[in-house]
Amino acid sequence: MKLLLTGSSGWLGRFLAPQLRAAGHEVVGLDIAPGADTQVVGSVADRALVSDLVADGVEAIVHGGALHKPDIARYPKQAFIDTNITGTLNLLEAAARAGHDRFVFTSTTSLMVSDRVRADASTEAFWMDEEFYDGPPRNIYGVTKQAAEGLCRLFAEEHAINIAILRTGRFFPEDDDTDRALAGENMKANEFLNRRLSAADAARAHVVALDGVLGQGCETFVLSAPPPFARTETAELARDARAVIARHFPDAADLYAARGWQLPATITRVYDPAKAQRLLGFSCETSFASVLDALRGERDLPFDHDPAYLPPKEIA
Template identity: 65%
Template structure:
């Protein structure tokens, strides 16, 4: 087992990932700008001296870099803050890992950087966009996506030049707050719908990071691999055209009781699905598969059991209280 430096340890992912790593036998040192139960070092990844000192003083053997400014932070922070934290901070951690002789590095990225302007505007010429690791060209539409793509490219560059393996995890949605652009359907209904094509539970996101940390990296091309993380969609590429026209018909074929269960809950199924995240590569190469999927949503509706997602409209990133 390894001594892991976990950045973003007070955040939503970090607070679930830290205990999972510890339960697996890893020693965890958390670094965050905000106080939290798993945070031992208070400070920013943009502080290069702090990063290098932390790696050296704690005998860190591997870094899981889950800390970042996120899309909702665009309304609260200047672009320069995103450059400092998401780009320069990632470089600081990569170079500290190199200096310490680490063999691998795990980087939390985002599917958001794949959402170009045309993807944001709707379906593609053949129907729903099918978004796996080969999707491109990449043209992020905001400073969050731009800086996360830059972080990815830094990971690939250093992996290629140094031989340190880097795992890049493009996570779908897993945060508990309401959508910052859509008011309908209601938050829980929207989250449930997203398990069809673009969401995973925070527990599954944490398990994917553990899988990447412990993966066999011997045959990764250029010492780096990129993985799209989402609940497995109950569709195939052949469904792309119909999903963009009449998603409810496709859903009803896969889950005949879904319309009635949704109707009883006062929910609505999506009329159209215009992009689908495909996690098959992570399933093949990491041996990871999301435990929570749309079938789990229907089970919860049917049996009255808890949903696999947390919904908290009042959730705010700890970074706001810390003044990153």
């Protein structure tokens, strides 16, 4: 199948383009920055460019291109609207004109994080599946991604396109741009308990969704490493996460201590990816258990960490 992949030079794109090709697809990469997997340098906000690319035999679109949360400090709000909303509209309109039967859209769990969730002040961990809602998103990134999701649902209904909306948890390689309480690798390892997945798993979910969404209409999926916790543990997670972790992983504290790391004292949100397993047959291969296995065997950690990473568009 000939695919248009947006965001092909970005962090997700560098994992996703090779996986799509390995699955037998011809990939046309579109990005505002040059890259090894980018054949066309341009913006999804350019309606004529998008229309011409899709009209040239493209059979489906995987839309991973976007401005992200760190870009809030770099770009005005209008740039988020142009890229994340107008760009998505341009792609959906082109897909509808071409009669596509599927569309994969990279969304984000960030749009589920309201100010109250962000405050981490709840007496019980928020269990965040696809039905979770706690008020409007807290920033322009979340607002524009929520609007783009709405466009996906509208086009799915009006044009009978099967659309997979993939709300990915964290998989960026750089350090957190707002929370530096822990070293980067330590923080990323902790996040596999409740809110992170590997970039390779994020890419594989898109490949699976491309066929898995057929016949499903428009469906939203939260993507994260499978949490080891039960919903009955949410109050204790917010009160004493280390006690809960010790029940599930008795040697975690010792493994962390040997590396000079800290386990989280509290966990106040848990992303639940069960729907993706149920409807797509997808689950992440890398988990918190994988991290501990690497620590036990003194092997490389099973996730990417690069504090110096910059998106290619910033380098360009």
